Amino acid sequence: MSIEHVPVMMEEIVEAFSPIEPGAGICDATFGGGGHTARLLELCSTCTVTAIDADPIMVQRGRDRFAGTGHLTILHGWFDDVLPTLSPQDRILMDVGVSMFHLREAARGFSLRDDGPLDMRLDPSGDDESAASLIGRLSEGDLADVIFRYGEERYARRIARAIVRERGAGIDTTTRLAEIVWAAVPPPYRRGRMHPATRTFQALRIAINDELGRIERAVPRAAAALAPGGRLAVITFHSLEDRIVKHLFRRLAGRATGDRSEPLVIHPPMMESTHAADHPMYEEEGRFRLVNRKPIVPTEHEVASNPASRSAKLRVLERTTGEGDR
Ligand SMILES: C[S@@+](CC[C@H](N)C(=O)[O-])C[C@H]1O[C@@H](n2cnc3c(N)ncnc32)[C@H](O)[C@@H]1O
Incomplete structure (x- = not known):
């Protein structure tokens, strides 16, 4: 397996996640080739890192690559299913879609x-x-x-x-x-x-x-899994994905505009019953803030060296409320 996935917006993720306190809990919900995970491990040798991937090949490859890294656990599963099972996290990354592999x-x-x-x-x-x-x-x-x-x-x-x-x-x-x-x-x-x-x-x-349905369910669940002061960073690659993240982040930050009953994804009718989102997060509205009003995009330099990054958009959300509010 020689194909390597070049992780996108690495420096922007490092900045969005800084500072990382010693001993923090970090979740890379889209482990893939492990590029972001490797960097996060480098940044914080005392952190507990939990990585998730739906693809068993990615998981096996990662377990081989990081064998002996005691503070990293790589879980096989869909992020919308696994995120609610985690203890509160200080940093969560979702770099959605498929990898170059x-x-x-x-x-x-x-x-x-x-x-x-x-x-x-x-x-x-x-x-x-x-x-x-x-x-x-x-x-x-x-x-x-x-x-x-x-x-x-x-x-x-x-x-x-x-x-x-x-x-x-x-x-x-x-x-x-x-x-x-x-x-x-x-x-x-x-x-x-x-x-x-x-x-x-x-x-x-x-x-x-069910890529869009999973993002729609996972974003509120990831937000719910954030510890006070915790940050969720989501990288999307096309407008259907970004629209979901933008609207859910706004709602969570108490800045929803427009009609809330309007669906974020118009699923094909025969998929609605299985793919529709649940929205249990509205009681959490206003307990988060948008770290950036506009999405962060890759630099020209990154796009030139990795054209696959050209449509990437990064949005970051932070839990602001104290522990007692959770
Ligand atoms: C864009 S790649 C991530 C690349 C990674 N950040 C890196 O540096 O190598 C997305 C990865 O997330 C996985 N994935 C996509 N949707 C998922 C989901 N709903 N749950 C769990 N894993 C998912 C894919 O199998 C793929 O390996």
Whole structure:
């Protein structure tokens, strides 16, 4: 496994988390290749670090890499499930989405350039279905809804129609799906900066892993897990993710604007029942402050050296109330 994930906005995270008191509790809720964890361990040798990842391969790789690091525990699980089980934390990081390893490792089925099975599960050890299975069973309308809602793909209807037309012969590989999407969209769309199947792949990945629903549930749960003065930093990579974090942070900071009943994510109707968020955090409203009004973005230098960082946005929230208020 030679593919390395370059951690994004490392210095910005260090700044957002400074100072870290000796003995603090730190949680890296998206361990991945362990880049951020390694830096946090360096910064605080007396801290207790808990790392989480849904992908068992990431967890195993991390346990091998950090074997013998007594104050680090790497847990396998979804962050929205694991965060509520933790003792109060002083610093929590969520660097959401998939890592470069997932995108480049053809066998995981996220890559539209290298041929691999159409899988896309972050946790292949669980009961979740693969992307091949999802596109094999959804109606044309439901498939179009998934591609439109989670991919913000304007040609969702044409793409869904083409998938349904071709799936009789089986669409089991990433390159087969990419070819079908390519053929389904108008020619000028094929000449854009992105491959025309990029948004379709994003949509399927989000649907398979319930990525947006998990962020929606995890942010209030992470906030609830913060000790007084504790900080939560979330790095997102596209507007659907950032919108959720921005609105939840504002609510938690008691600065909500607009209609609170308006959903933060419009899930495709057939996914609403399983993917919808719970919002148990409103009793906590006003017990946090926004550390930055505007999201922090990577420097030009970082974007030049790591183009994958270009759409990253970092938001930081701090619990302000005293222990008695919790
Ligand atoms: C962008 S990568 C993190 C990279 C990491 N910060 C580093 O420095 O290497 C995101 C990681 O979080 C994991 N992940 C994504 N969503 C998750 C969730 N809901 N629960 C747990 N892990 C998740 C993915 O498997 C992936 O390894």
